[in-house]
Amino acid sequence: MRVRLDISYAGTDFSGWARQPGGRRTVQQEIEDALGVVTRTGRTFELTVAGRTDAGVHARGQVAHADLPRELWAGHGEHLVRRLAGRLPKDVRVWRAAPAPPHFDARFSATHRRYAYRVTDHPGGVDPLLRDHVLWHNHPLDEAAMNEAAGALLGEHDFAAYCRRREGATTIRTLRELRWERRPDGVLEATVVADAFCHNMVRSLVGAMLFVGDGHRSPEWPGRVLAARVRDSAVHVVRPHGLTLEEVGYPPDELLATRNRESRNRRTLPAAVPAAGCC
Numbered sequence: 001m002r003v004r005l006d007i008s009y010a011g012t013d014f015s016g017w018a019r020q021p022g023g024r025r026t027v028q029q030e031i032e033d034a035l036g037v038v039t040r041t042g043r044t045f046e047l048t049v050a051g052r053t054d055a056g057v058h059a060r061g062q063v064a065h066a067d068l069p070r071e072l073w074a075g076h077g078e079h080l081v082r083r084l085a086g087r088l089p090k091d092v093r094v095w096r097a098a099p100a101p102p103h104f105d106a107r108f109s110a111t112h113r114r115y116a117y118r119v120t121d122h123p124g125g126v127d128p129l130l131r132d133h134v135l136w137h138n139h140p141l142d143e144a145a146m147n148e149a150a151g152a153l154l155g156e157h158d159f160a161a162y163c164r165r166r167e168g169a170t171t172i173r174t175l176r177e178l179r180w181e182r183r184p185d186g187v188l189e190a191t192v193v194a195d196a197f198c199h200n201m202v203r204s205l206v207g208a209m210l211f212v213g214d215g216h217r218s219p220e221w222p223g224r225v226l227a228a229r230v231r232d233s234a235v236h237v238v239r240p241h242g243l244t245l246e247e248v249g250y251p252p253d254e255l256l257a258t259r260n261r262e263s264r265n266r267r268t269l270p271a272a273v274p275a276a277g278c279c
Helices: 027-038 070-087 143-153 201-213 221-228 253-264
Strands: 002-009 058-067 092-099 112-120 155-158 172-182 188-194 243-249
Touching: 002 027, 027 058, 027 070, 027 092, 070 092, 112 201, 143 172, 143 201, 143 221, 172 201, 188 201, 201 221, 201 243
Parallel strands: 058 243
Antiparallel strands: 002 058, 002 092, 112 188, 112 243, 155 172, 172 188
């Protein structure tokens, strides 16, 4: 039977989500190893995750699934969360483990992922208590200019200029939300929502916004970069520690199968959309 796991972790000491050769520490390995111990099977129940995070990236609302024997769930399911809490290291938690509805897939059923990126422009730097979660930008930032720039990036586009290309993978995504707010403590927080993200997309978008916010580029520049569809050396991929996966969204249970099929389709832009992109 398929079990959904709701997970959070501090990414500081992890080499990302996915298992890696060479013994590097990853979130997937920690949870899979703990599952084998607390179920007293010694087996590896492979996890499928909503979104693989890079080294140093945090998660508050990560989702994964595992396929477990029904008899194992019957014997351990009620106590699984508590037992995992006793086995897992302190920088990763499983908050919920529950039977998934029919057709649920942590990756392909997802309708959106919401990330937050946090940065401070305080001349004194980052609050030491927030140092693992907030980037310091050593120039004053104009959030109004960054929000103006964000408008040209919303919608469905080819984000090749803001992604690290992978063989055979599309870079077409639908960016639903990109906005900046300054919190009462002075930290600037970006909310970034899309149906899915390609590799380095969020951190590249943030890098472009910071160049606008500190006056090095005009608010129109990120849109021109998007339209060019090629990597621009001026777009910096900001450091990972300011990034947190906050939420993964799913449709109602009765729409899961349809969503799975849609997610597996390779996307192309409509022929009526000019090659330069958008708006």
